[in-house]
Amino acid sequence: MKIAVCVKQIPDPNTPYELDAETHFVVRPQEQVLDDTDRYGVELALQIAEAGDAEIVLVSMGPTGSLQGIRQALAMGADRAIVVDDAALRGSGALPTAKVLAAAIGPEGPDLVITGTESTDGYTGVVPQQLAELLGLPALTFARKIEIGDGSLRIERQTADGYDVVECPLPAVVSVTSGAVEPRYPTFKGIMAAKQKPIDQPSLGDLGVSPESVGVGGSRQTITGVRPAPAREAGRLVTDEGEAYLEIVKILEETKVI
Amino acid sequence: MQTWVFTDEAGATSTALEILTKARSFDGDLAVVYAGPASDDTVAALGSHGASRVFHIDPGDALPAAGVTAALGDLVAEHGPDLLLFGQGYTDRDVAGRLSARLDRPVLAGAVDIAVEGGGVRVMNEILGGTTIVETAFDGEGPWIAIVRPKSFAAEPGGEAAPEVVPVAMPEPGPATIVERHEEPATGPKLEEANIVVSGGRGMGTEEAFGGIEELAGLLGAAVGATRAVVDAGWVPYSLQVGQTGKTVKPGVYVALGISGAMQHAVGMKDAGTIISVNKDEEAPIFGISDLGIVGDVHKILPQLLEALKARG
Numbered sequence: 001m002k003i004a005v006c007v008k009q010i011p012d013p014n015t016p017y018e019l020d021a022e023t024h025f026v027v028r029p030q031e032q033v034l035d036d037t038d039r040y041g042v043e044l045a046l047q048i049a050e051a052g053d054a055e056i057v058l059v060s061m062g063p064t065g066s067l068q069g070i071r072q073a074l075a076m077g078a079d080r081a082i083v084v085d086d087a088a089l090r091g092s093g094a095l096p097t098a099k100v101l102a103a104a105i106g107p108e109g110p111d112l113v114i115t116g117t118e119s120t121d122g123y124t125g126v127v128p129q130q131l132a133e134l135l136g137l138p139a140l141t142f143a144r145k146i147e148i149g150d151g152s153l154r155i156e157r158q159t160a161d162g163y164d165v166v167e168c169p170l171p172a173v174v175s176v177t178s179g180a181v182e183p184r185y186p187t188f189k190g191i192m193a194a195k196q197k198p199i200d201q202p203s204l205g206d207l208g209v210s211p212e213s214v215g216v217g218g219s220r221q222t223i224t225g226v227r228p229a230p231a232r233e234a235g236r237l238v239t240d241e242g243e244a245y246l247e248i249v250k251i252l253e254e255t256k257v258i
Numbered sequence: 259m260q261t262w263v264f265t266d267e268a269g270a271t272s273t274a275l276e277i278l279t280k281a282r283s284f285d286g287d288l289a290v291v292y293a294g295p296a297s298d299d300t301v302a303a304l305g306s307h308g309a310s311r312v313f314h315i316d317p318g319d320a321l322p323a324a325g326v327t328a329a330l331g332d333l334v335a336e337h338g339p340d341l342l343l344f345g346q347g348y349t350d351r352d353v354a355g356r357l358s359a360r361l362d363r364p365v366l367a368g369a370v371d372i373a374v375e376g377g378g379v380r381v382m383n384e385i386l387g388g389t390t391i392v393e394t395a396f397d398g399e400g401p402w403i404a405i406v407r408p409k410s411f412a413a414e415p416g417g418e419a420a421p422e423v424v425p426v427a428m429p430e431p432g433p434a435t436i437v438e439r440h441e442e443p444a445t446g447p448k449l450e451e452a453n454i455v456v457s458g459g460r461g462m463g464t465e466e467a468f469g470g471i472e473e474l475a476g477l478l479g480a481a482v483g484a485t486r487a488v489v490d491a492g493w494v495p496y497s498l499q500v501g502q503t504g505k506t507v508k509p510g511v512y513v514a515l516g517i518s519g520a521m522q523h524a525v526g527m528k529d530a531g532t533i534i535s536v537n538k539d540e541e542a543p544i545f546g547i548s549d550l551g552i553v554g555d556v557h558k559i560l561p562q563l564l565e566a567l568k569a570r571g
Contacts, residue, residue: 013520016386017386017521019386019390024392036490037490040490093364094355094358094364094365094367095358095359095362095363095364095365098359117496117503118502118503120522123367123368123502123503123522124365124367124368124405125351125355125367125405125503126351126354126355126358126365126367126405127355128355129323129351129352129353129354129355129356129359130355130356130358130359130365131359132323132324132356133324133327133355133356133359133360134359138321138323138324138432138433138434139323139324139352139356139434140321140434141323141348141351141352142348142496144495144496157321157348157436158348158495158496158497159348159439160268160347160348160497161441161442161444162439162440162441162442163440163442164436164438164439164440165436165437165438165439165440166321166434166435166436166437167434167435167437168321168433168434168435169433172434177489177496178486178489178490178492178496179489179490179491179492179495179496182492219364220363220364220396220397220398221364221366221394221395221396221397222394222395222397223392223393223394224380224393224394224395225391225392225393226390226391226392226393227390227391227393228389228390228391229384229388229389229390229391231389232528232546232547234545234546234547234548234551235548235549235550235551236549236550236551237540237545237548237551237552237553238550238551238552238553239540239552239553239554240536240552240553240554240555240558240559244536244552244554244559245559245562245563245566246566247550247552248513248534248536248550248552248559248563249563249566249567251532251534251549251550252478252511252534255510255511255531255532257454257478257480257510257511258478258567258570
C-alpha cells in the first residue's frame with residue numbers, strides 16, 4: 001500500500017507573523033517548521049505502515065527554504081518526500097495549492113491520501129476537499145479515529161453534536177483532526193536517517209501545471225485593503241499575591257454571573 | 259445579483275440565518291441550498307429570513323460532500339448564481355471546497371463581512387488575532403464562493419414565510435456512506451450559545467488539571483471551551499475548540515485560564531462582553547484584550563476560586 005501525507009512548512013507560530021507591506025503576504029523566513037498539526041497525519045501513516053506494509057510519501061508545496069520542516073517529518077519515519085517550490089507559486093490561494101498537490105500526488109497513485117484539517121498559518125480549511133475533488137476521490141473529513149480494512153476506510157467523523165461512522169472504499173482522502181493519534185518524537189536514529197532520505201523537487205513544468213493557474217493570477221483574488229481592526233482596550237492587570245481570586249469573584253458578581 | 263446560501267443537514271442554523279439576513283441587503287434574488295432531510299420547519303425559518311426559494315437536496319445516508327457537490331454543480335450551471343455563501347460547519351466546508359475545485363473558482367474562507375458593489379464582491383477577513391482586517395476582491399467571473407464565520411451578522415427575520423421549495427435530485431451519491439450516527443450527550447449550555455464560557459489552554463498543564471475548568475464551568479453554569487493546543491493534546495474533542503476554524507463565541511463573560519491568547523484563539527473570543535484571564539506570563543497577549551487579567555499560577559488561583567464559589571453555595 002502507498003500512503004501520501006500532505007505536509008506544510010510554516011513560519012514558527014510562536015513568533016509573530018509579519019505581512020509584507022507591498023504584497024500583504026505573510027513573510028516566510030528561510031527557516032520554517034513543520035506545521036504541528038501535520039504530525040498527526042504522519043503518525044497515522046506510520047501506524048498504518050507498522051500494522052501492515054506501506055510506503056509513506058510526504059507531499060508539500062511552498063517555499064522550501066532549509067527543508068527543516070520536511071526533515072522533521074522524514075525523521076518521524078516517512079520514506080521520502082516530494083516538495084514543489086517554484087517562484088510562480090508565490091501568492092497562491094487554496095485552490096492553486098490543491099492543484100499543485102493533486103498534480104504531485106496523482107502520478108504516485110496512492111491508496112490513501114492523508115491531510116490535516118487546516119494549516120496553522122493559512123486556516124482556509126478547504127484544501128483537503130479541493131484535493132479530493134481534483135483527484136476524483138471521496139474525502140472522509142474531520143476524522144478523529146481511523147481504521148483501515150481490506151481495501152476500505154472507516155472513520156469516526158466529527159459532527160456538531162457527536163460523531164458519525166463513515167465508510168468508503170480505497171483509494172480515498174482522509175483529513176484528521178488533532179488528537180486523532182499521539183504523534184511520536186523523532187529518535188536520534190530517525191533524525192540521522194532523515195538526512196539520507198530522498199526529497200524530490202519537481203518544477204511546475206515537470207508536474208504539467210501551467211504557471212497561469214497558480215500564484216497571484218491563478219488565485220483570482222486581489223487584496224484590496226489592509227486596516228487595523230477596532231481595538232479592544234486592555235483593562236486591569238493584577239499580580240497574584242495570594243488573594244487575586246477575590247478579584248475574579250468580584251467581577252463575576254458585577255457581571256451577575258454569581 | 260443572485261445569491262445562494264448553503265446550509266447542511268443542521269438546517270436553519272443561527273449561522274445560516276445570520277448570512278441570510280446579511281444577504282437580504284444585496285440587491286437581487288436570494289435562495290438557499292439545503293442539503294438534509296425534508297423539514298417544513300427548516301424551510302419556514304429560511305423563508306422568514308429572506309429565502310425566496312429553497313433548493314432541497316436529500317443526501318440520505320451518503321456522506322454529503324461528493325454527491326451534494328455534483329448536484330450543486332449542475333444547479334449552478336443551470337441557474338448561474340453570482341455568489342455562494344457557506345457557513346463554517348463540517349459539511350459546509352466539505353461542499354464549499356469540493357465545489358470550488360469542481361467549478362474552478364476560488365473560495366475565500368473566514369469572512370466576517372461581505373460587500374457587494376458595482377457587480378463585484380469583496381470579502382473582509384480578520385487576521386493576526388483579529389487585530390487586522392484584510393479586504394479581498396474576487397477577480398474574474400463568478401460564481402464566487404465564500405465561507406462566513408459564525409456570528410458575523412445579527413440574524414433578523416424579514417421575508418416571506420413560505421418560499422418555493424425546489425427538490426433537487428442527487429444522481430451520484432459517491433462511494434462514502436454514513437453507517438452510524440452518534441449524538442454525544444452534552445452537559446451544560448452549548449458552547450456557541452452560552453452566556454458564560456470557561457476555557458482552558460496548555461497552561462493548565464495536564465488533562466487532570468483541565469478537570470478544574472470543567473468543575474468551574476459546572477459551578478457557573480458555563481460552557482467549556484479550549485484552545486487548539488488542548489485539543490491537539492487530546493484532552494477535549496475538536497468540537498470544543500474556540501478560534502479561527504473552531505467555534506466563534508460572543509458570551510457575556512469569557513474566563514480564559516492558562517491561555518496565552520495566540521492569534522488563532524483570540525479571533526474566536528475577542529468579542530466577548532467581559533474577558534477575565536489568568537496566566538503566569540505577564541507578557542501573554544491575552545492580557546491585551548482582558549478586562550481583568552491576573553498574572554499568577556492558575557494551579558493556585560483556580561482551586562481558591564472553586565473553594566470560594568462552593569462556600570457561597
